[in-house]
Amino acid sequence: MKGAYLLTVAILALAASIAFAYDPSPLQDFCVAIDDPKQALFVNGKFCKNPKLVKAEDFFFRGLNIPGNTNNPVGSNVTTVNVDTLPGLNTLGISFVRIDYAPYGENPPHTHPRATEILVVVEGTLYVGFVTSNQKDGSNLLFTKVLNKGDVFVFPIGLIHFQANVGKTPAVAFASLSSQNPGVITIANAVFGAKPPINPNVLAKAFRLDEKIVVKLQKQFWTSN
Incomplete structure (x- = not known):
């Protein structure tokens, strides 16, 4: 009886570990693995401030009442x-x-x-x-x-x-x-304004455009919000 109880507990624990074990949501575009800790960077968030040093200002932002400047191409x-x-x-x-x-x-x-x-x-x-x-x-x-x-x-x-x-x-x-x-990925910016530029032939085929038009688009100044 005791063996059956322990087996049940073990199965439930395994099920719980499967249910709650998952990768954290990424907070950057990519994270290349590296073995040398001396060359590693802290990613997927920020370092945490000592709670004793936290102030109300850490949770405060001023200025959303001020209109943004819309004098741009978009x-x-x-x-x-x-x-x-x-x-x-x-x-x-x-x-x-x-x-x-x-x-x-x-x-x-x-x-x-x-x-x-x-x-x-x-x-x-x-x-x-x-x-x-x-x-x-x-x-x-x-x-x-x-x-x-x-x-x-x-x-x-x-x-x-x-x-x-x-x-x-x-x-x-x-x-x-x-x-x-x-x-944020602004589609036109990412496709036509990538640095270095995507091969125009690739974009010409993808968008069914003349390659000269693609080259012209790639020379535009792309505005990003």
């Missing part, structure tokens, strides 16, 4: 509150942004590789949407909505999404993201 500006600007966010798995849009400005198609985003409009009217990953039939579904003041929309983690001001007046939105460092 007509938008993102003011980010993440672990780099608000140290108290470290390990808490959340960040926050203010997005300002000039009339007819946009936050161009981009992804957050490490976070889901929930956005609320506080001024103006936005056309927003996201595209799904590749479906079984090879298609990518587009989900869009026109948002007005007080409306909320969610962009699932990792999916390409965008917001565009469809009004004649400036617009403002606030968004929360489910990572202290969600990362």
Whole structure:
């Protein structure tokens, strides 16, 4: 009887270890393994401050009431509150942004590789949407909505999404993201503005463009929010 009890406990312990053992969410683009600890860097977060030295200022950020400068080619500006600007966010798995849009400005198609985003409009009217990953039939579904003041929309983690001001007046939105460092990949910037540049022949085939057009696009000045 005692042996059966111990076996049951052992099985339950093994099941629990399988259920709760998982890799931590990555907080950087990559982490190359290295055996020499002298050449290693602390990644996937920050060093923790001694609790005795922590102050209220470590959990405080000022300035989200100030409009961002939208005088740029895309007509938008993102003011980010993440672990780099608000140290108290470290390990808490959340960040926050203010997005300002000039009339007819946009936050161009981009992804957050490490976070889901929930956005609320506080001024103006936005056309927003996201595209799904590749479906079984090879298609990518587009989900869009026109948002007005007080409306909320969610962009699932990792999916390409965008917001565009469809009004004649400036617009403002606030968004929360489910990572202290969600990362952002602006699609046009990453594809045509990579350093060093991607081989134009590769992009010409991928986008079915003349190679000369690709080279011209690669010479553009790409704006990143």
